[in-house]
Amino acid sequence: MSESNENNPxxxxxxxxxxxxxxxxxxxxxxxxxxxxxxxxxxxxxHLVQSxxxxxxxxxxxxxxxQLGITLAEVKAVATFYTMYRRDPGGDYQVGVCTNxxxxxxxxxxxxxxxxxxxxxxxGETTGDGKVTLEHVECNAACDFAPVVMVNWEFxxxxxxxxxxxxxxxxxLGADVAPTRGPASLCTWKQASRVLAGFDDGRAxxxxxxxxxxxxxLRIADRNGxxxxxxxxxxxxPDQGEEGAK
Amino acid sequence: MTTLTPILSRNWDRPxxxxxxxxxxxxxxxxxxxxxTMDPDSIVDLVxxxxxxxxxGAGFPTGMKWxxxxxxxxxxxxxxxxxxxxxxxxxxxxxxxxxxxxxxVEGVAIAAYAIRSQQAFIYVRGEVVHVVRRLRQAVADxxxxxxxxxxxxxxxxxxxxxxxxxxxxxxxxxxTALLDSLEGYRGQxxxxxxxxxxxxxxxxxxxxxxxxxxxSVPGIVANGAEWFTSMGTEKSAGFGFFSLSGHVxxxxxxxxxxxxxLRELLDxxxxxxxxxxxxxxxxxxxxxxIFTEEHLDTPLDFESVGAxxxxxxxxxxxxxxxxxxxxxxxxxxxxxxxxxxxxxCTPCREGNFWMVxxxxxxxxxxxxxxxxxxxxxxxxxxxGRSFCALGxxxxxxxxxSIKHFRQEYVxxxxxxxxxxxxxxxxxxxDRPTTEEGGNR
Ligand SMILES: Cc1cc2nc3c(=O)[nH]c(=O)nc-3n(C[C@H](O)[C@H](O)[C@H](O)COP(=O)(O)O)c2cc1C
Ligand code: SF4
Ligand code: FES
Numbered sequence: 298m299s300e301s302n303e304n305n306p307x308x309x310x311x312x313x314x315x316x317x318x319x320x321x322x323x324x325x326x327x328x329x330x331x332x333x334x335x336x337x338x339x340x341x342x343x344h345l346v347q348s349x350x351x352x353x354x355x356x357x358x359x360x361x362x363x364q365l366g367i368t369l370a371e372v373k374a375v376a377t378f379y380t381m382y383r384r385d386p387g388g389d390y391q392v393g394v395c396t397n398x399x400x401x402x403x404x405x406x407x408x409x410x411x412x413x414x415x416x417x418x419x420x421g422e423t424t425g426d427g428k429v430t431l432e433h434v435e436c437n438a439a440c441d442f443a444p445v446v447m448v449n450w451e452f453x454x455x456x457x458x459x460x461x462x463x464x465x466x467x468x469x470l471g472a473d474v475a476p477t478r479g480p481a482s483l484c485t486w487k488q489a490s491r492v493l494a495g496f497d498d499g500r501a502x503x504x505x506x507x508x509x510x511x512x513x514x515l516r517i518a519d520r521n522g523x524x525x526x527x528x529x530x531x532x533x534x535p536d537q538g539e540e541g542a543k
Numbered sequence: 544m545t546t547l548t549p550i551l552s553r554n555w556d557r558p559x560x561x562x563x564x565x566x567x568x569x570x571x572x573x574x575x576x577x578x579x580t581m582d583p584d585s586i587v588d589l590v591x592x593x594x595x596x597x598x599x600g601a602g603f604p605t606g607m608k609w610x611x612x613x614x615x616x617x618x619x620x621x622x623x624x625x626x627x628x629x630x631x632x633x634x635x636x637x638x639x640x641x642x643x644x645x646x647x648v649e650g651v652a653i654a655a656y657a658i659r660s661q662q663a664f665i666y667v668r669g670e671v672v673h674v675v676r677r678l679r680q681a682v683a684d685x686x687x688x689x690x691x692x693x694x695x696x697x698x699x700x701x702x703x704x705x706x707x708x709x710x711x712x713x714x715x716x717x718x719t720a721l722l723d724s725l726e727g728y729r730g731q732x733x734x735x736x737x738x739x740x741x742x743x744x745x746x747x748x749x750x751x752x753x754x755x756x757x758x759s760v761p762g763i764v765a766n767g768a769e770w771f772t773s774m775g776t777e778k779s780a781g782f783g784f785f786s787l788s789g790h791v792x793x794x795x796x797x798x799x800x801x802x803x804x805l806r807e808l809l810d811x812x813x814x815x816x817x818x819x820x821x822x823x824x825x826x827x828x829x830x831x832x833i834f835t836e837e838h839l840d841t842p843l844d845f846e847s848v849g850a851x852x853x854x855x856x857x858x859x860x861x862x863x864x865x866x867x868x869x870x871x872x873x874x875x876x877x878x879x880x881x882x883x884x885x886x887x888c889t890p891c892r893e894g895n896f897w898m899v900x901x902x903x904x905x906x907x908x909x910x911x912x913x914x915x916x917x918x919x920x921x922x923x924x925x926x927g928r929s930f931c932a933l934g935x936x937x938x939x940x941x942x943x944s945i946k947h948f949r950q951e952y953v954x955x956x957x958x959x960x961x962x963x964x965x966x967x968x969x970x971x972x973d974r975p976t977t978e979e980g981g982n983r
Contacts, residue, residue, distance in 0.1 A: 331705050333619070333662065334745055339727035340710050344669070365727075378729040378885075379710035381669050397631050398829065398875040399789055399861050404969035435713065435879055437670055438628045438637040440788035440861060441795045444970060450672045457971050478641060479673040489672045493708040501680035502562070504673060507555040507642040513787075513795025515549045515556055517811050523546040525553070525782070528766035531773045535545075536802075 312349060313356045321349060325364045328495060335365050339375055341494045343382055348490035352383035381493075388423045389485045390468045393434035393447040394461070400436070403443040404457065409433050411458035416465060428469045441510035442477070449489040451476035454508070479504050545803040547811065548774060548782045551758055552798050555642040561677050563684040566645035572690055574761035578653040579698040586657035590760065592768035594780030599625055599716075599753030600827065600856050601932075602779075602845045605760075609658050609750055611740035618747035620660040623725065623739075624651060626667040626678075626754045627709060627716035631829035631879060632859030635784035636754035638796060640667070640674045643758075644681035648704070650757035652690060653764055655702050658750055662703050666721055669708040678706045713883035717931050718751040720885065731885045732931040755784060774800035779844030783858055789824075790816045790864035790968075802847070805860060806839040818973065819864035823947065827856020829876045830936025832943035833869075853943070866972070868963040869948045870955055873940045874902035880937035891934030894925045898941065905952055908960035915945060915952050 313321075324345055329338040342364060346357030358372040365372075376382050394409040395401075412431055416424055423430040439445045442454035446461055453464060454477040467474050474483050480503040484492075492498055518524065526532055559565030566572070578586055591606030612620060624647065628636040640647060647665070655663050665682075667675055682704050685691045693701050707725060714720045715730035722744050724730035743749020759781065763771050772780045779801040785808055788794045792813030799808070805824065815821050823833045826843060832853040834841070841851045848855045863872065881895035898921050904910045922938040929935060945952065954962050966972060 334726070336727035337707075337725055340724065341708065343710065344708065375727065375729055379712050381709075381711035396875070397879055398872045399632060401875050402863065402867050402872060402965075402968045403789065404971065406965065407969060434670070435882070436629065436631040436633075438634045438668070440632055440634045440859070441786055443788060443794075447670065450670045452671075452673070455970065476673070480676075492672050492675055493669050493710075495679070495706070495708070497676065497679055497683075501673075501676035506558055506560045507552075507638060510793070510795030511552075511638040511642065512555055513793050513812065514547050514785075514797035514799070515552050517797075518547040518549045519556075521546065523548070525548040525550045525762075526770060526773045528770040531769055534773055534775070534777075536776055 312354075313360060317349065318360065321345065321360060322364070324494070324496070325360075329364065331495070336367065339365060339372065340379070343372075343376055343379075344490050344494035347382060348487045348494055351487055352386050386423075387430035387486065388428050389487075390428060390448050390483065391430045391432065391450075391486055392465060392468070393432050393437075393450075395435070395437055395439075395443070395445045395447070396433040397436035399440045400444040405433075405444040408444055408446065408456055408458050408461045412461055412465060415462050424469065426469060429465050431465075441513075448474070448476065448483060449486050451479035451483060451489075453477055476504070478508050545800060545807050547797055547799050549798050550762055550782055551639055551643065551646055551755070551784070552796060560642050561644055561681070563645060563681070563688060566643065566649075570765070571645055572649055574765040575649050575652050575690065576696060578656055578764050579696055579700060583657045583659055586653065586764065589768055590657070590763060593763045593771040594768075594775075594778070595756065595759055595763065595771065596779065596845065597753055598755035598759065598783055598857070600630065600830075600854075602855060605752060605756050608740065608752070609654070611738070612658055612748045612750065613741060616741075616748050618745075619662060620658055621744045621747060621749040622651065622655045622658060622660045622663040623721065623744060623749055623751045624663065624665040624754055624757055625716060625718060625721060625751055626665050627713075627721060628754070629668055629713040629716050630857055630859065631876060632786070632788065632825055632861040633828050633857040634786050634788065634859065635796060635857070637671055637674055639754060639758060639784070641677055644677045645685070646758045646761060647678075647754055648681050648685050648691070650760040651704055652685075652695060652702060653760050654750070654752070654757055656695075656700055660750070661701050663705070664725060664744075665704065665706045666715070666725055667706060667708055668715075669710045675706065675708050682706055712885075713879075714885045714931075714933055717933060720931070721751065722749065729885070731887045734930075776802040776842065776844045776846070778846050779855075785843065785858045785860060787812050787860050787862060789862040790819060790867070791862045792816055801855075802842040802844040804840050804842055805834075808860070809839075815862070815864055816973070819866065822863050822865045822867055823869060823944075824863065825856075825859060825861045825940075826853050828859040829861070829879070830854075830932070830939050831856040832939045833947065835947050853939075864968075866963065866967040868906075868961055868965070869944050869951050870902065870906050871961065871963070871965070873944045874899070874906050876940045877902055877937060880933065884933065888930035888934065890925045891929040891937070894921045894929075894934070895937055897921055898937070905955055906961060908955045908958060910952070910956045912953070912956075915949065919945060
């Protein structure tokens with residue numbers, strides 16, 4: 298059954314038709330089979346229903362509960378604990394600006410304000426065309442590329458207000474957009490959720506292996522001829538005597 | 544002088560570094576082959592001799608942890624890799640898994656064999672979809688090549704590996720919360736003891752290790768414990784990633800022996816960005832007390848950083864120059880802890896909520912001297928009194944910033960606002976303006 302949210306009146310189509318349920322049950326079986334105990338499949342199952350609907354609705358949670366033989370309340374307790382599960386419908390592209398301390402200081406705050414103004418959205422809101430949901434996110438383990446913007450949880454490194462505005466414009470126009478470190482083009486929110494549920498999209502080989510800052514140390518080591526110790530000719534550790542102390 | 548030791552990052556400049564062929568071309572999976580000829584217990588001993596300590600923050604000796612698994616428990620044993628990497632500032636495991644997932648997979652296979660486990664999980668934070676793709680592909684290719692699955696390389700050893708994506712919750716990096724999450728529950732920490740070694744996943748004996756810890760194992764097996772101890776210091780052996788971020792000329796990953804100093808690392812990284820000077824930095828993520836210029840020569844090993852009043856943590860060196868407002872920085876971190884508190888215990892749930900209110904007030908210039916004392920009081924109720932280390936960690940930035948920069952808190956309310964121009968801290972602050980906004 299579809300609920301409509303007062304603040305965000307979106308028509309929700311009936312998603313979990315018998316046909317869809319039959320298909321998702323196949324997927325759910327595969328997910329459950331990976332684990333020694335079925336309940337471990339709950340997080341991936343929630344990613345799976347999110348990949349179908351774009352968010353996790355009461356119906357989606359009911360589906361998960363049925364697959365695992367647990368109550369709706371048990372599923373709800375879990376789904377609401379984790380921030381990646383959307384409770385309301387959102388856009389095809391979730392644009393998350395990192396505003397944790399390091400990115401904020403490096404300009405994440407300015408980027409987030411610029412996007413709010415540019416799109417006329419508050420945190421968590423979606424553009425009228427249903428393309429972009431804007432939010433701020435916590436540290437995404439890319440601080441050496443600050444300030445960082447994540448779109449559908451792909452990396453857009455070293456952003457500025459101007460590049461971020463261009464990025465959301467391109468997303469809304471449907472132009473091809475490629476993450477800095479990620480696949481050759483962005484997939485949608487639903488497609489990304491399916492990968493998180495554990496279904497491959499065949500794109501692991503796309504994109505760079507490493508970029509810029511990830512290679513900073515390696516480049517300096519190469520330039521200076523620094524390597525790890527040779528196991529067949531070990532040096533003395535600096536704190537272990539004279540020869541080592543160089 | 545300490546020099547860099549690219550080991551895990553050695554092949555990252557190969558465009559195919561993340562593929563099984565690329566990894567094998569640089570000697571990948573030879574250590575597994577060797578390990579499978581050894582007695583499992585002797586691998587545990589080797590890792591003990593190497594002195595490898597957990598790279599996930601706490602620095603617990605890895606071999607010793609493996610040795611804690613009870614010999615008489617009939618339940619299956621599990622290996623769980625903690626790839627949740629969410630501590631603010633920490634950014635080493637994600638690039639490692641993106642560029643070289645196979646070194647982790649090889650480490651998983653060796654570690655599982657050593658602890659006699661036939662089922663391993665890699666719990667990766669969900670917010671990094673491409674890393675999930677790379678890991679899953681690496682695991683699939685390893686199965687295909689007979690490096691995982693039934694009868695690994697004809698040794699009779701069976702191992703299944705599952706890549707499991709989290710769903711956004713910093714607390715799931717705490718090892719017992721992670722286990723609850725992996726069992727399909729809300730990620731809330733468990734009371735210890737029992738430790739995971741005794742009752743972990745599904746109440747069975749379980750080893751939880753960080754990505755970098757496990758990825759360091761193939762090198763130890765291939766090159767020996769002495770090779771590992773030839774790097775680092777007596778009690779902090781080996782190498783690790785030092786992740787420089789913030790106001791530094793060349794931020795990034797620097798793989799070096801433990802005990803290197805920030806001064807040495809900054810020399811390599813081109814120093815603080817031009818025209819500015821170091822103000823404060825975290826040695827190991829936001830949960831470790833901040834340091835200042837005074838600590839530039841502190842060896843970055845577990846003991847020395849501890850003796851200087853902080854923690855080595857995850858070697859996440861977030862570097863801030865004189866344009867940065869420390870009150871703002873700390874306020875933002877505490878907003879993070881308040882958001883991520885799992886709510887299980889009162890000191891952390893309430894303490895962080897109130898610290899956010901007080902810090903906001905102070906940052907706006909509406910605070911008072913009493914607010915600073917209030918913060919210290921709240922920290923006093925948190926530190927050592929919260930259920931898990933998240934609560935303790937939250938006190939680090941607050942207490943250390945008041946210790947080093949109390950006057951800056953005072954300046955805010957004396958001036959009736961923040962004395963800093965935040966735009967001067969940005970990545971583009973010193974770039975010539977080129978166009979509208981000037982922000983290319
Ligand atoms: C709030 C919190 C978050 C943590 N996050 C992580 C994490 O993301 N990755 C990690 O390896 N360890 C994390 N830890 C530490 C783990 O609890 C655990 O000590 C570690 O995974 C053990 O692995 P190691 O011995 O190989 O370091 C966290 C701890 C706390 C209290
Ligand atoms: S300290 Fe915080 S995160 Fe840890 S158990 Fe208590 S409320 Fe949860
Ligand atoms: S603070 Fe933004 S990625 Fe770490």
